[in-house]
Every structure is written in structure tokens, then in C-alpha cells.
Amino acid sequence: SKRYTGLIEHYRDRLPIGPETRPVSLCEGNTPLIQLVNLPRLIGKEVELYVKFEGLNPTGSFKDRGMTMAVTQAVASGSRAIICASTGNTSAAAAAYAARAGIACFVLIPDGKIALGKLAQAMIHGAKVLQIQGNFDDGMRLVKEIADHAPVTIVNSINPFRIEGQKTAAFEIVDALGRAPDYHCLPVGNAGNITAYWKGYTEYALGTASHAAVTDRRPVMCGYQAAGAAPFVAGAFVEHPETVATAIRIGIPQSWDGAWNAQKESGGWFAPFTDAEILATQKLLSEKEGIFCEPASATSVAGALHDIQSGKIPEGSVVVCTLTGVGLKDPDTAIGQCDVKPAKIQATLDAVKGAILE
Ligand code: F0G
16 A cells, blocks of 8 residues: 555645645645544434544644645745744644755744744744734734745745645545535634635535546535634624634634635535633533644534534534644643642552542
8 A cells, every 4th residue: 555645645636736846745634534422412413523633734733734735836936935924833834844845934923822832833843933012913914015025935825825735624524424524614713724625625526627526515614713803703804803712813814705705605604602612612522522622623613513503504414623723732721721630649559549539
């Protein structure tokens, strides 16, 4: 059998990468589609509910799918430096793939409000980390401006190669299920991912110039946002986005039109969830399913459970939620979620016995 070597090699004929171009890859993609068994039972609903655990990509988030494409293309076109604004995961992926490619990486991150693991990643991979006195939207504006003044390639999702890479997650889901799901649930921040999934599902369902259709349907796209950072729910940009799910603390989504297009064409919807609901769902997934995702990722499952419970997503449906990032990214928030702290005991048999049998 052929060793899996990343999504560009696997889906090369469906990606805008020439046959001779050598991928900058960390074997990203090919992530598990895990069926949830306990949560549907808990809410008493008959649904086939899956999570696409994108937190198991090499840098711990779905960003690796887009970054292998963006950095491969940047290197192929002679670029020696990449830049991005980020709430953390994009900067972690950019730093890792730049390291792999041997090029420079600059990342603009919000002052504070970035999960510890993500900062550690950008730093250890040797990116130049610029912590700006502003939020992600400020960083995005600056990145777009600086690209006109310095020889750097933007690797945010306004780079179309990012979307191309990320669409492969939809391919994998259809390949795994043998069909498209009825509903696909995503956390929405900058809205690149919902745009990318819709592109992937559409290419598999409608076919392309070089490929016949693989499936006869596309899912309804459900975009869930943090209530304090929900421009798609408001129908307008949000000036001061705020949420514990720092990954999606975004008020001016760059893929505004792409997300609306996915919603309209699929007959989907956007809905907001409070920080308390997001955190409760993160804990529920951890405690009841053994799956530890970061807070932003839990928004997709919070939305799915809510809409399954209400009947908006009917029983009998096949539902996929993307878990965009791994829980280890944000240990502070996870520890803060747990009332029971480690019990400090003496290093004796009696103390251990006492603790276990108490
Ligand atoms: N979940 C996580 C864990 C993310 O890091 C992001 C975005 C999203 C969801 C939202 O995806 O932006 O495509 O709608 N993180 C970006 C970053 C903004 O800088 O890492 P989206």
C-alpha cells in the first residue's frame, strides 16, 4: 500500500497545483471522522452524528490543509516570506510550514486574547511574532496594506490557495461516508472554512471540467458563531467582537460573500451561541465522548445539538460537525473549566488507597 503523504498528493488532480510541483507538506489531512455515540443518546434523538476531528492535523487545526497549498504555491512562485494576521491557529500553521519550506514567516496576533499553545507554536517554529495593540480585524487590515509595501505573500484565507486546500475536508467526508451528509455544521469566524467546504461539496456533487460528480447531493450548511462575535447573525460587521472562543473573535469576516453564498445555495442558516453554551459543549464532548477540542470548535457541536433537539435538523439525518482545533491549544481555558483540581496527596500507599476508596 502507498504511504499517505498529504492532501496535495492525494487530491492533486483536483487542486490547482501542477504535476511537477513538489508539495510543502507535513502529511496533513486524512483526519478521522468519528461517530458520536453518547451525545445523541443523551438528547434522546436518532441521528447519525459525526465529528471531523481537524484538531488531529500536524499543527492541531484545520489550517494545515490551506497552509500546505498556500506555502507550496508561494515557494513555487519564488516567494521567500509569508505573512498573516491570526487569532492563533493560522499563525501556528504558517510558522510550521514556513519552517518546513525554509522561508521567513511574519505573524500579526492580537495583544493578549491568544491561546497559549498557539503562541508557543508560532514562537518555537521561528516565526517573527508581532503582537499588535488591536484585534484580528486590525491585523487583517494591516496585512493587506503591508503586502503592497514589502515582498511577502499573504497566507490568510483571502489567498485562494488556502480555500483550495481546505475544500479537501469535504472530499474526505464524502469519501468516508460514501455520500454527502444531510447537514454540515461549522464554527464561523473569518468564514474561509465554510466557503471552502461548500466549494468542495459542490465540486463533488456537480462535477468539474475534468471530473464527473461523485455524489448526488450537497449538505445544508449550518454556520454557528459566538454570540459576542456574530456578524453573520447580525447581518453586519461587528466593531468590538468578544468571546472566550478567541479563535473566532472576529467582527469583519474576509469571506463575507462566500459564507452568504454557502448559506443561500444550501438553504442553511447562521445562529449564535453564548460563551457559556460553547464551554459547556466543550466539556460535554470531553466528558461524554473522550474528544477534547478547543472552545471555538465546540461551537459546531453546540449548534448541532441545539438544532437537533429543536427538530430543525430532523431525526434520521446524517450530520457532520467540524472540530476545527485540538483542545491542547488552550490549556488555560480547559483548566478553568474544571471545578475539581488535582488532589495533592502524600506519596504513600495509604494515601492513594484513601483517595481511591473515599
Ligand atoms: N475554529 C478555529 C479553531 C479557528 O482557528 C478558526 C479560525 C475558526 C474555527 C473559524 O474558521 O475563520 O475559516 O471561519 N481561525 C483563524 C486564525 C481566524 O487566525 O487562526 P474561519
